[in-house]
Amino acid sequence: MNYLPLTIFVIGFCTNLSLSVAENNCEKCKDNVQCIPWGGLCNGYVHCDDQSDEDPEFCRDFSCSSGAVKCKNNIECVRRDNLCDGYKDCNDESDEDPEMCKDFQCPSGLMKCRDNLQCFRIGFLCAGTENAFCNDRSDIDPEFCRANAPECPKGDVRCKNEIHCVNPRYQCDGLKHCPDNSDEDVNMCGGKSFQLSSGTVKCKNNIECVHQHYLCDGYTKCNDESDEDQEMCKDFQCTSGFMKCRNNLQCFPTRLLCVATDDAFCLDGSNIDPEFCRANAPECPKGEVRCKNGVHCVNPRFQCDGLKHCPDNSDEDVNMCAAKQCLSYEVKCKSGLQCILKAYLCDNDTDCDDGSDEENCNDAKRNINSLMDYHRAARGLKKSN
Secondary structure, three states, X not given: OOOOOHHHHHHHHHHHHHHHHHHHOEEEXXXXXXXXXXXXXXXXXXXXXXXXXXXXXXXXXXOOOOOEEEOOOOOOEEEHHHOOOOOOOOOOOXXXXXXXXXXXXXXXXXXXXXXXXXXXXXXXXXXXXXXXXXXXXXXXXXXHHHHHOOOOOOOOEEOOOOOOEEOHHHOOOOOOOOOOOHHHOHHHHHXXXXXXXXXXXXXXXXXXXXXXXXXXXXXXXXXXXXXXXXXXXXXXXXXXXXXXXXXXXXXXXXXXXXXXXXXXXXXXXXXXXXXHHHHHXXXXXXXXXXXXXXXXXXXXXXXXXXXXXXXXXXHHOHHHHHXXXXXXXXXXXXXXXXXXXXXXXXXXXXXXXXXXXXXXXXXXXXXXXXXXXXXXXXXXXXXXX
């Protein structure tokens, strides 16, 4: 018996498997040209040009896909989530049959309207709009909403309307989270008994709360603008990961220091000023080296890989790369300027800018690398680009 080489067998097997899976996920139309996904068959909407996907004879024998059920006429399929939702999906209207809907249990996350016939999403319960989802308009009736309000998630508190819930950390932050705005109630927010959430501080008006990260960031959060008060900001110590702009009034994320963009975060433009950036550049992480701009850092293994990691592209400097010794598991491209992994040689994917990694390749070399790709894929790994 003759055996095919292992690599060819593996690749061929996977290709045939993916094709058969694709075919099994759809059904050919009667014209044998179009292929319709199972979820699109017998759903009341024509997809095949010859209309065979909604042919009554075909649909009567068709089994609905997971999560769907047959209408009473045994032809169309509708999703269980669409049963008793107030909208007719079955041509015979059986998905909204009152007798069935009276006993129907709404799926998770939905609840019954007052009429006990229609399901709607719990999140729509008195959601602060005049547009009702329930045909009997019970979902916007405060009395119905209070009587049927679900329990608040753990840690949340009830809004004053006794319907909705809010996380305490969003109370008194100057934004409306409760539809009745009770989370911003002046008496509550200004009261001595109000407990600040961790990491937040009161504005000078003693009403709103803001997170410490938002103090002195150049953008007003407090209605009285006290979070950007210049006298306070002069002495303010920026939180971890942030640093002061040249004006000593504004904090910005250290990672935005000269990030090769013309858009300044600092109002005085200092975070894109090379002189300011060099003078204030933080130390490089252990094992990394400084880019030529004197600001950013790069891991040596990313130098001379053909990709730009330093904003000034100094990690791909021609003179440096020509002199660079590749690591033990790498090899130099013919240009002498770029290092690539040895495993990337002859893998039918050009990695060297000069294409030399795909030169002088024979079938044996390609089959070895194809097998390596297969094992990488089997372990959930993929080649980095």
